[in-house]
Amino acid sequence: MPSYSSPLLSLPGAVAADEPDAGVAAHYGDLFREQRALAAGEGFVDLSHRDVVTVSGADRLSWLHLLLTQAVAELAPGHATEALILSAKGHIEHALYLVDDGGTTWLHTEPGAAGPLIAYLESMKFFYRVEVADRTGEFAVVHLPAGSIAADPAGAVVRQTAYGRDVFLPRGELPAFAAAHGPAAGVLAFEALRVEGHRPRLGRETDHRTIPHELGWLETAVHLHKGCYRGQETVARVQNLGRPPRRLVFLHLDGSEVRLPEHGAPVRLAADGAEGRALGVVTTSARHHELGPIALAVIKRNVPADAELLAGDTPAAQETVVDA
Numbered sequence: 524m525p526s527y528s529s530p531l532l533s534l535p536g537a538v539a540a541d542e543p544d545a546g547v548a549a550h551y552g553d554l555f556r557e558q559r560a561l562a563a564g565e566g567f568v569d570l571s572h573r574d575v576v577t578v579s580g581a582d583r584l585s586w587l588h589l590l591l592t593q594a595v596a597e598l599a600p601g602h603a604t605e606a607l608i609l610s611a612k613g614h615i616e617h618a619l620y621l622v623d624d625g626g627t628t629w630l631h632t633e634p635g636a637a638g639p640l641i642a643y644l645e646s647m648k649f650f651y652r653v654e655v656a657d658r659t660g661e662f663a664v665v666h667l668p669a670g671s672i673a674a675d676p677a678g679a680v681v682r683q684t685a686y687g688r689d690v691f692l693p694r695g696e697l698p699a700f701a702a703a704h705g706p707a708a709g710v711l712a713f714e715a716l717r718v719e720g721h722r723p724r725l726g727r728e729t730d731h732r733t734i735p736h737e738l739g740w741l742e743t744a745v746h747l748h749k750g751c752y753r754g755q756e757t758v759a760r761v762q763n764l765g766r767p768p769r770r771l772v773f774l775h776l777d778g779s780e781v782r783l784p785e786h787g788a789p790v791r792l793a794a795d796g797a798e799g800r801a802l803g804v805v806t807t808s809a810r811h812h813e814l815g816p817i818a819l820a821v822i823k824r825n826v827p828a829d830a831e832l833l834a835g836d837t838p839a840a841q842e843t844v845v846d847a
Contacts, residue, residue, distance in 0.1 A: 531569045540710050546572035550709035557708035558812040564670025566706045568713045571663030574637035578628040580653040594746035600625035603682040605744045613757025615733045618725040622682035629680050631664045633725050663694045673704050715809035721844045728806040736767040739845050769821050770845040776816035777838040783808040784835035790820050793831040802826050805834050
């Protein structure tokens, strides 16, 4: 939806987010309060800028099973999963967050991704009994954090995971949902908890060369023993014969710095200083209510796991997310 603006931006204190989350609130006036509420299982996050796609028809699960990195042929109703679509060379093109309601598979993905995703899916329909639809104009995604005791809206499709529930809500019900499930938390709080949980995001932790092994997506979005899908040869070859060229790391940033390193800021060895050779990039940085400034970064695999780093100009200590 071009130039989308959530109706919840009218809530008190709302400050609009920048790309890639334009259209919803970055925060509602108190970033750390909002984080603490989410961590305690309270409130909700407006993710209504994300795209929503449905796949219906008798063959939907067996068909998606052929296209996705995840095994979904026997996906049980209400069981949440995530999956990737890869290029022929195994590079990540789409990240999908799915649930099936027994008759339709619902998924959400990055803002603006529905068009290219649907174009690919339509090109692969052949004789299968499936219907693919962009439902972004009709349904919005809202997130209830893990531990929330809030009741699911009547009739809503819900995707429940270890870190919370994604609710596919009719767009017209957003204001009523906010009134019943507040306090609202912005996407900056949601992103800080995502960074804390080492969860990669398409377009932040990925570039045109990223393969699933580099980000730890093998554990959550790839089934290593299912049949063939586009890019599967690369997945199997790297898993069985080699190591990925890069790896995701979690960074504890020096709290004395006022500014966070930006997306794409170079990562260097601290011993080499600010003029040293770039060994990777910062992908997402955040201010966490307990941990202070933190970040995710993708660096070369052969960087020592105990090496002190510079994230932009900020000293950083790394924690291993993906083994070297």
